[in-house]
Amino acid sequence: MLPLPPADVEPSLYALSQPAPPPLHGRGATPDSLALGMAQQMFLDRDHSILAFNERVFDWAVRADIPLLERLRYLCIVSSNLDEFFEVRAAPHITAAQKGETKGPYTVASFEALSAKVHDLVARQYTLYNETLVPAFGKHGVRIVSHGDRSPEQKRWVHAYFTREVRPLLIPVGLDPAHPFPQVANKSLNFIVRLKGRDTFGRENEIAIVKVPRALPRLVRMPIRAAPREALFVSLSSIVRAHLEDLFPGREVTEFSQFRVTRHSDLALDEEDVRNLRTALRQGLQHRHYGQAVRLEVSADCSAFLSDFLLGQFGLPAAALYRVHGPVNLVRLNQLVDLVNDPALLFAPWNCAWPRQLQPGVPxxxxxxxxxxxxxxxxxxxxxxxxxxxxxxxxxxxxxxxxxxxxxxxxxxxxxxxxxxxxxxxxxxxxxxxxxxxxxxxxxxxxxxxxxxxxxxxxxxxxxxxxxxxxxxxxxxxxxxxxxxxxxxxxxxxxxxxxxxxxxxxxxxxxxxxxxxxxxxxxxxxxxxxxxxxLMLAPFHLQRRMLEKIEQIGLAAGRGEDARIVAKMNALTDEALMRALILAGQRGARIDLIVRGACMLAAQVPGVTENIRVRSVIGRFLEHTRVFYFRAGAQEDLYLSSADWMNRNMMRRVELAWPVTDPGLRQQIVDECLVAYLHDDRDAWTLNADGTYDRAPRPENGLGAQAALMLRYGPVPAVARIEPGAQP
Missing domain, CATH: 3.30.870.10 (Endonuclease Chain A)
Incomplete structure (x- = not known):
């Protein structure tokens, strides 16, 4: 990509002012060809788009050029994102599967298609963890030691830790008519155990549940190691697993598995019927951990008997079961980043600069x-x-x-x-x-x-x-x-x-x-x-004003003027705005969208969205800026906003957008938030017509937008500049 100019170099005032490609008129597509049905066909599935975003985040865990602990961090981020996906987005899919729905927005088929993608992503997560990250950590002397690999001395230490720290907090529950299946909290660690023999009262209650308190750390550092520079850890699930028989004296444990259930956790309140919103929300928080079950995770070797039993208890279809080769909660492995804290395995620290435009010592x-x-x-x-x-x-x-x-x-x-x-x-x-x-x-x-x-x-x-x-x-x-x-x-x-x-x-x-x-x-x-x-205020003016700006650019393009839209946001799902973009593009406007996460607008569809390009940049920092740029001829407007182009932001939230009219500040935003990202050849992805993404070529001397900004603001002076008239 083109490096950013240093602060003392005057950049091109119109860095985005490039000739638009020839309009599509005369090539089989005109604005009149954009029927509502055609526009609707250009909309991609939102849930699949969210999963595609997580695929792009997962790529950072795969990349060998990323420090090892940071790769683990990105793996945990994907797991955390999937947790939230299930907590917020999965309930209608599960309900459709339970009811056998064949029509409507949520069906058995759509549930199965979505589940197949999630299962594939989860399987690749654990494959990466077990086959790549664990061996790599081992080479650095960092190991999470399983029960079978512990020395006798280590086993004695683990047993003492279990007896002292863990056992007093565990309450094993044998299931019978007087002890029904217990309430299992959202995303908590639990064990299901199958027992042989009779209990104290002579009954053959063969199933027991052990709930593991959240207060216990999921990773514990062992002081006993074979080499001086080793960092050895033991997982809480492994500690409990090794001592399950201690919890059921006189009984034989024949089968067991760790398990974790994810529940729908989006609070829904009828605010019109609530007298005190704060009190109602506090009460609602108490029930969040016990909402509708939407996913069940178990150990890979969990028997069909135990998994079927759990599926029945939670009322889940078979596709909601995830067998994992490792801990059922990869998110908790993020603790390893802090426990190891080896600078050689982390990004170099980023010490952000005092804002350049603020003069120290002056009010x-x-x-x-x-x-x-x-x-x-x-x-x-x-x-x-x-x-x-x-x-x-x-x-x-x-x-x-x-x-x-x-x-x-x-x-x-x-x-x-x-x-x-x-x-x-x-x-x-x-x-x-x-x-x-x-x-x-x-x-x-x-x-x-x-x-x-x-x-x-x-x-x-x-x-x-x-x-x-x-x-x-x-x-x-x-x-x-x-x-x-x-x-x-x-x-x-x-x-x-x-x-x-x-x-x-x-x-x-x-x-x-x-x-x-x-x-x-x-x-x-x-x-x-x-x-x-x-200011522009949602839900009153913001969407309408954005639609007006998009239409103005489209009309200018139709008159043969140089017309340009560049918008950077976190998500694009608002159908009205997407239809307006399609129409403006068909009229000849050149449109670039920089969308970090879910994007429902299919780009580069021949004859329909050929003038629309969509990029996603995933970097060391989470992209969060919202910048909207419009230009017709020599007239350009730029807005910053708290809002993404989503229907919820436009219609169900109080949001603001405001213009940046100062030429210097406007150009700074253009250079740093738009031009840099349009030329990123390191961390960028391009959306295809079918909803898939292609990664940037990543040449050896490639530079991501965030890395360029760190050079610009960091202690190393940036000597290159964006030349006037650079192609964005």
Missing amino acids: IMEQLRLRDILIHQPFESFDGLLAFLREAVNDPQVLVIKQTIYRTGADSKFMDLLTEAVRRGKEVMAVVELKARFDEEANINWAEALESIGAQVVYGVVGLKTHAKMLLVTRREGRQLRRYGHLSTGNYNVRTARLYTDLGYLTADAQTTADMDDVFNHLASQNRPPKLRK
Whole structure:
């Protein structure tokens, strides 16, 4: 790819301004040929597209050029993603299979096709783990020692550990009419055991269940090793497995297997019938771990008798059974990364730079009075934003601080600063999204903590998730009040700010900050949405404005003008936007979509989407920026947003998009978030018409977009530049 220009080199003002290919008119395709049915046929299956994304993540675990512990980390990420896929997406497929559905969006056939793909991916995960990663770890002296490979001294140590740490927490349950099958929590580790002989009361209850508490570590380092530099570990499942007979004295264990059940875990509440959303959600969290069963994982050698018994208990079809050659929860192997912590087996540490546009030692609000400031994470430090909020908290002239809270984490510096602001007598308003999936409990706790000290806490709009990311500070300056704002494509989460690529936009622009204040007031009062000057707000304006922009580009292309759309996002599933893109492409607009995850728009279909290309970039950091670029002739517009082009974001969430009008900042975003990714020949994948992806060629001197950005922002000076007129 073309390297990024250094900060002191003026890049091409129109790096994306390239002649569009000839329009499709006269080649058998015209805009009139785009019937609704044809557009519908261009939509790929969303669930299969999600699995395709995980295939691309899995490739990082396969790649030999990736450090060994990082390969294990990516393997665990795939497993974690699959867990969430089953927890959120699998229930209607399972229900269709149970009912024998043959018509509709979910059928037995669609369930079986999806299951076949998941089974194949899971099988390749365990093959990679057992045949590649485990031997590679062994060469580095890192081993997870199974019971059969332990020395007598190691077995004695494991037995002592079991007796001291594990056995007191286990409660084996023999099944009989008085002891029915116990409630098994979502994704918990359990054992099923088949016993021979009679119990104390003379009954032949042959099945027992052993639930393993989550409080126990899944990997334990053994102090006994054969070589000085060895790092030996034992898994909790292996410890329990080796001592099952100790749990059933006088009985013979004839069969056993570890097992893990995944349950539907997406909370569903009728908010119109809920008086207190926070209380209702807290009650709902108690039941999340025991939702509908959607997947059963067992050991590869589990007998048909035991697996059939478990399938019957959970009411699952045979295709929902996954036999695995290893631990039933690969996600927990992520602990090995921290336990080994060998720098030679990890990525070189990335120390993000202080934001270049923030001048140290000068008050940030003073700088914002002169210009807007962009922070590109994680290449630049999130500490710049924390410094902005800290400055506001400590400034006696700051009267009001307002912030949206979606995912901040359980340990949040933002929450600490907001708490301090309340203590200093400032008005603090927090819009806390209680329904942020799998972060509900942390957000409920923060809401209660802020309310308890006097902050104004609101929960957004009934029926919608507040996904917009904004922070607004109001300061008294002489006889007037001035606002300073921060808008972001990502969350106010210090941990993920080091792992996700996002753009933060600091501004004192009067119209933008007035819009932000209007949105905060709308969320608090739930009055009619205001007429905004610069911001676009979902679910009211955002989709319509994006459709209008796409149509304008399509019409310009139809007039023979040079027309261009480049959009970067995490997912593309909104049918209205996809139909608009297809039509614009048929009119001759050249369209590039950079979509990290699920993309339902089939690209490069002859005669229909020939002018649309879709790329996916999977890198060291999770791609999270949302950037939308439109150009017709010499007129170009660029927007940043908290929203993906998904129906849920456009219609069921409070989202924001905002224009970037400063030419320098706009060009920086074009160079760093669009041009770099369109020329990535290391970490990019290209979507084919059939929904499959081809990886980039990866030449020896290839450079991924993220690596180029690290060079640009890192300590090594970047000397190359994007030449004016470079092909994007």
